[in-house]
Amino acid sequence: MNNKELQEHILSTYNSLRLGMIILGALTPVVVVLWGWEWGIEWMPSISAYYFAPSDNQIIYSVYPVRVLFGGILFAVGSFLYLYKGFTKWENRLLNVAGLAAIGVAMCPMYAQAGYIPYSNRLHVGCAVTLFACIGLTAIFCHSATLQWxxxxxxxxxxxxxxxxxxxMMIAFPLVGILMAYGTDAIANRVYWIEAAGIWAFSAYWITKSIELKQTELELYAMQGRVDLKAA
Structure with a gap:
C-alpha cells in the first residue's frame, strides 16, 4: 500500500464512521417502531420505552425483542463517536464523553417499574442528556476549526x-422530553417525537459535517501536511 492508498484508506474510514452515525441516527426512531410492530408491540410513548416493551408473542426468543436492536444501535453509535477523532482537543474530548454516554444509555435501561434497579432510570436519563449535550456543544462551539477553511x-x-x-436542538429536545414525561398522559405520549427530533438533529449535524469536509477536502490536506491544524 503506497502513501496515496493509505491516505485514501484513512479518509474512507472517517467517511464510514460519519455515514454509520448518519444512517443509525436517521433510522433508529423508525426501526424501533417497525420492529416493535413486527412483534405485536403497540406504539410506545418514548423511544426508551421500547427497551422493555413486551411482545404479545410468547414463543419468540425474548419477550422484549426490541432491546437487542436498541442496545446494539447504542453500542455502535457510542463506539463510532469514541473512535472518531475531532479536529481539536475539546472536540475530541466531547465526542469521547458522548460515546461513553451512548453506551451508558444502553447499559442503564429505562424500566417501567420505578426503583426496579436502583438508579438505572436516572442514569439512563443522565447519560442520554450528556450524549446529546456533548454533541450539541461540539456543533455550536467546535465548528470554527474546520469552517475557517x-x-x-x-x-x-x-x-x-x-x-x-x-x-x-440536540441540547434542548432531551430536556423538553424530560419535562413532558412528567406531564399529563396526553403530553407524555408525545415524548417519542421530541426524542426523535433530537436524534434526527444528530444525523443532520453529521450530514452537514460530511458535506463540509468533502467540499474543503480538509482531512486529505491535513494528512498531506498542507494545512496547519493546531489543537485548541
Whole structure:
C-alpha cells in the first residue's frame, strides 16, 4: 500500500464512521417502531420505552425483542463517536464523553417499574442528556476549526447556522422530553417525537459535517501536511 492508498484508506474510514452515525441516527426512531410492530408491540410513548416493551408473542426468543436492536444501535453509535477523532482537543474530548454516554444509555435501561434497579432510570436519563449535550456543544462551539477553511462566505455562514440550530436542538429536545414525561398522559405520549427530533438533529449535524469536509477536502490536506491544524 503506497502513501496515496493509505491516505485514501484513512479518509474512507472517517467517511464510514460519519455515514454509520448518519444512517443509525436517521433510522433508529423508525426501526424501533417497525420492529416493535413486527412483534405485536403497540406504539410506545418514548423511544426508551421500547427497551422493555413486551411482545404479545410468547414463543419468540425474548419477550422484549426490541432491546437487542436498541442496545446494539447504542453500542455502535457510542463506539463510532469514541473512535472518531475531532479536529481539536475539546472536540475530541466531547465526542469521547458522548460515546461513553451512548453506551451508558444502553447499559442503564429505562424500566417501567420505578426503583426496579436502583438508579438505572436516572442514569439512563443522565447519560442520554450528556450524549446529546456533548454533541450539541461540539456543533455550536467546535465548528470554527474546520469552517475557517471554507472560502465561500455564504456557504460558511450557512454551515454555521445549521451547526448552531442542530446543536441547540440536540441540547434542548432531551430536556423538553424530560419535562413532558412528567406531564399529563396526553403530553407524555408525545415524548417519542421530541426524542426523535433530537436524534434526527444528530444525523443532520453529521450530514452537514460530511458535506463540509468533502467540499474543503480538509482531512486529505491535513494528512498531506498542507494545512496547519493546531489543537485548541
Amino acid at each position: 471554507v472560502t465561500d462566505v455564504k456557504k460558511r455562514a450557512m454551515y454555521k447556522t445549521i451547526y448552531c440550530i442542530t446543536g441547540l
